[in-house]
Amino acid sequence: MYVVTVDFIIKPAHLAEFLPAMMENAKTSLEVEPECTYFDVCQSESKSNHIFLYEIYNSEKAFQDHLASEHFKLFSQTVExxxxSKAVNIFNRC
Incomplete structure (x- = not known):
């Protein structure tokens, strides 16, 4: 399994717009990408503009397909x- 974590720090003025867009991206990923098996969106209790993603894909190729998908491209363009800040980390599930 191919695990991706993403730490976003969102500009406070845009947090109310970012969260629905992020949730829609996660929902669509799970619905239309059969090899995206988990996509969790978390918000820090102490710093509300810190958003953490935990995603699981069946393979690196499945993640690359996610990055190439139209819904991901639209999301990325919308929230750019x-x-x-944004930090992406890749792990292999043990």
Whole structure:
């Protein structure tokens, strides 16, 4: 299994817009990408503009397919200016 984590820091003025867009992206990923098996969106209790994603794909190729999908491209373009920082980490599930 191919695990992806993403830490977003969202510009506070855009948090109310970012969250629904992120939730829609996660929902669509699970619905239309058969090899995306888990997509969790978490929000920090102490810093509300810190959003953490935990995603599981069957393979690296499945993740690359996710990155190439139309819904992901649209999401990325939509939120591009709302993001203060973004850190992506890749893991192999043990």
């Amino acid at each position: 200016n709302w993001v203060e």
